[in-house]
Amino acid sequence: MKLKNHPIKAGVSNRHVHLSQEHLEILFGEGYELTPIKDLGQPGQYAAKEKVILVGPKGAIEGVRVLGPVRKATQVEISRTDAFKLGVKPPIKDSGDHEGSVGLTLVGPKGTVVLEKGVILAKRHVHMTPEDAEKLGVKDKQLVMVYCEGNGERKTIFDDVLVRVSSSYALEFHVDVDEANAAMLNNNDNVYIIEEL
Template sequence: MDNQLKDAISRAVIQALENRRSPLQQIHEVPIAVSNRHVHLSRKALDRLFGRGYELKKWKDLSQPGQFAAQETVDLIGPKGIIRNVRVLGPSRGDTQVEISLFDGFTLGSHPPIRDSGDLADSSPITIQGPRGQLKLDRGLICAARHIHMHPNDAIRFGVSEGQRVSIQVPGARAVTFDNVLIRVSPKYRLEMHIDLDEANAANLKTGQIGYLSRA
């Protein structure tokens, strides 16, 4: 077999392999943000904890448009412990939601379920102490499941859709793959994956590092 024929066969084999590449092998970069414990308050909860008509004061803007960390903090009271000075995020929401890590749950003596944000059915009870009052909730305490915020243009570019679950690979000394990552799509969102402090520490990650999404 002459060299010209060998080259032709090699090119054909390479092309065939390229054509068979899974779409999952088409890689996209996603910035990662580490989310510490925090509280989202309803209007009613804000009145109870800080006084009727109280408005949150912005401390700093968050990466997602329109969201901010407030100057205000509250204390979380569980069956066995207290976590003090937990940051309130604004603006206020329809339902009060408290997001902690599983390790925080040990401190409080609680066992929060791992849930997508907003899924509060049968979530754990929690007591919140503010400067003007205390609020005892029958539900609302969760460990937020890992997720990615995306603008619709990003979703089109990545070939994914709202509610889809994907995997994110993160290289490094503690290389890790995050599975079951929820895709959330809205014109109000900026591209960013959110993980909690436990996940970040396990993988030695800091806010701003890059993960790689394999297009589904």
């Protein structure tokens, strides 16, 4: 197996919510603004102080972090394990693609939002700049394989990893908690795009 000689930091994504301004105000109050507490790996993205409750047909998950800034449409990203607990069957989707996705109820301190769609299992992907893409010899929307050492105990190859290229991105490989746990992968671990098997 030959790896591209350019390490990529892993970012493990726990369950979280991106809110539209409309839904933010329903959940937290009119004119409400998010309170940033920690910058994330992607420029301009941050974890907010605010949390909501996810409620599905079979159960609820409390204390789910809201990420900022606000978006045009509300999106809920959960793991398959979360989906079992909530009793929903979200599809694997690229962020922002809500076609065929499912809904649930969001509960905040001031109100409730019933989503018809927007709940997804995020497709694993690599963010990168055009310069990174050129170094790695890949293109936007290309599917690649990514190799993970797994602390030497659970070496894993992730297939069907979507490449996302933009000058506003930073180089980072994103997987959800279920995928990371299966591969013994932690935040900031190095992974590599496979050049050839």
